[in-house]
Amino acid sequence: MPVVLTVPTGFPPRVRTSGLLALGCAAVLWQPGARADGVVVDRVYDPYVQPLEKEIEWRAVGQGDSDDDALDNLQLQRLGIGRSFSDRWAGEIYLFGQNTEDQNFDFEGSELEAKWQLTEQGEYAADWGMLFELEYERNRQQWEAATTLISAREWGRWTGTANFAVLYEWSDDYVNEWETQLRLQARYRLSPKFEPMLELYAGQGTLGLGPVMRGTKKFRAARQLIWEAGVILGITEESPDQTLRLSLEYEFY
Amino acid sequence: MVSCRKKIAALLSLAAGVWGAGYPQVELEIRDHLFTPSELVVPANTKVKLIVYNRDPTPEEFESYQLNREKVIIGGQRAIIFIGPLAPGEYPFFGEFNPKTAQGKVIAR
Numbered sequence: 075m076p077v078v079l080t081v082p083t084g085f086p087p088r089v090r091t092s093g094l095l096a097l098g099c100a101a102v103l104w105q106p107g108a109r110a111d112g113v114v115v116d117r118v119y120d121p122y123v124q125p126l127e128k129e130i131e132w133r134a135v136g137q138g139d140s141d142d143d144a145l146d147n148l149q150l151q152r153l154g155i156g157r158s159f160s161d162r163w164a165g166e167i168y169l170f171g172q173n174t175e176d177q178n179f180d181f182e183g184s185e186l187e188a189k190w191q192l193t194e195q196g197e198y199a200a201d202w203g204m205l206f207e208l209e210y211e212r213n214r215q216q217w218e219a220a221t222t223l224i225s226a227r228e229w230g231r232w233t234g235t236a237n238f239a240v241l242y243e244w245s246d247d248y249v250n251e252w253e254t255q256l257r258l259q260a261r262y263r264l265s266p267k268f269e270p271m272l273e274l275y276a277g278q279g280t281l282g283l284g285p286v287m288r289g290t291k292k293f294r295a296a297r298q299l300i301w302e303a304g305v306i307l308g309i310t311e312e313s314p315d316q317t318l319r320l321s322l323e324y325e326f327y
Numbered sequence: 328m329v330s331c332r333k334k335i336a337a338l339l340s341l342a343a344g345v346w347g348a349g350y351p352q353v354e355l356e357i358r359d360h361l362f363t364p365s366e367l368v369v370p371a372n373t374k375v376k377l378i379v380y381n382r383d384p385t386p387e388e389f390e391s392y393q394l395n396r397e398k399v400i401i402g403g404q405r406a407i408i409f410i411g412p413l414a415p416g417e418y419p420f421f422g423e424f425n426p427k428t429a430q431g432k433v434i435a436r
Contacts, residue, residue, distance in 0.1 A: 122397075124388075124397070124398070124399045125386075125399050125401055126386055126399055126401065127399065161399075161401075161406070194407055194408075194409055195396065195398075195408070195409065196374070196396070196408070196409035196410060196411075197409045228395060233395070263392070263395060265392075266392050292423075295424060296388050296399075296423040296424050327386065327399075327424075
């Protein structure tokens with residue numbers, strides 16, 4: 075059955091054009107029939123690094139699918155601590171675990187992440203950064219390395235962010251494979267306390283689109299808590315029907 | 328050979344000059360947890376290069392939701408922030424480490 079995608083008419087014309095272009099790229103990147111061995115819905119990274127910043131982060135996704143038991147009732151949680159090393163580099167270390175319908179929550183593995191801000195915000199037509207990730211999943215004894223190109227651009231009160239990732243998975247017991255993922259976000263800067271967003275995720279047999287909300291609660295001495303919550307709806311048969319995504323990020327100095 | 332090097336150096340200086348002259352430049356200073364000047368007038372509809380010098384020994388964060396900018400400047404250092412192009416109007420900013428004292432606004436006209 076053909077999938078018809080429309081971009082809301084409330085977007086500025088250039089956003090609409092870019093949105094259609096991005097959806098076209100997502101359709102190309104989406105690999106029908108690919109093994110759904112990874113949860114694609116996670117978060118969309120911005121390319122910015124603040125010197126001296128430290129953070130504690132919790133992220134969770136919960137998947138549901140009425141047709142595929144492997145995709146149903148899967149919950150993945152991730153806890154990370156991070157800090158910046160300069161005004162260009164930041165690093166974070168995560169522990170993550172998951173539970174499924176048949177298995178209670180179990181610690182699954184760990185991940186190292188490094189973000190590199192390439193350009194100054196607003197200097198060029200778009201802002202650029204890179205993300206490097208190395209993950210080890212202990213139950214499957216599997217490694218995964220990923221390199222992600224991050225780009226962000228402003229259109230008035232809209233901010234568009236794109237993450238394009240190339241991943242390589244390897245282990246002794248499973249087939250080694252290359253994968254690609256595309257994550258897109260359109261954010262409307264309504265107020266610091268509430269920003270509506272639209273996110274799209276494509277890769278590893280998943281093509282999903284859905285609304286996400288974000289807000290920031292500020293505290294003394296430049297500390298802040300950023301929350302995000304949203305639902306990504308699968309728009310192809312192979313995709314999970316719905317994926318709930320939640321995140322809390324506490325930033326301090 | 329020397330002449331060739333001189334030509335290259337001259338070309339690079341020219342390129343750097345042209346590159347640097349791309350955007351109007353405005354300077355801002357943080358001293359005793361205050362922004363000086365507290366009002367910055369910039370041309371409307373033009374991208375501006377803002378250089379913020381932090382003269383205090385402690386860090387400060389230039390923050391403005393209206394400008395969509397957030398930048399920490401380590402004590403004794405400087406940061407470059409590109410803002411705009413801005414529609415005519417006023418855009419408040421503040422220092423997130425000292426929000427009661429460090430306040431200012433960009434006026435685009």
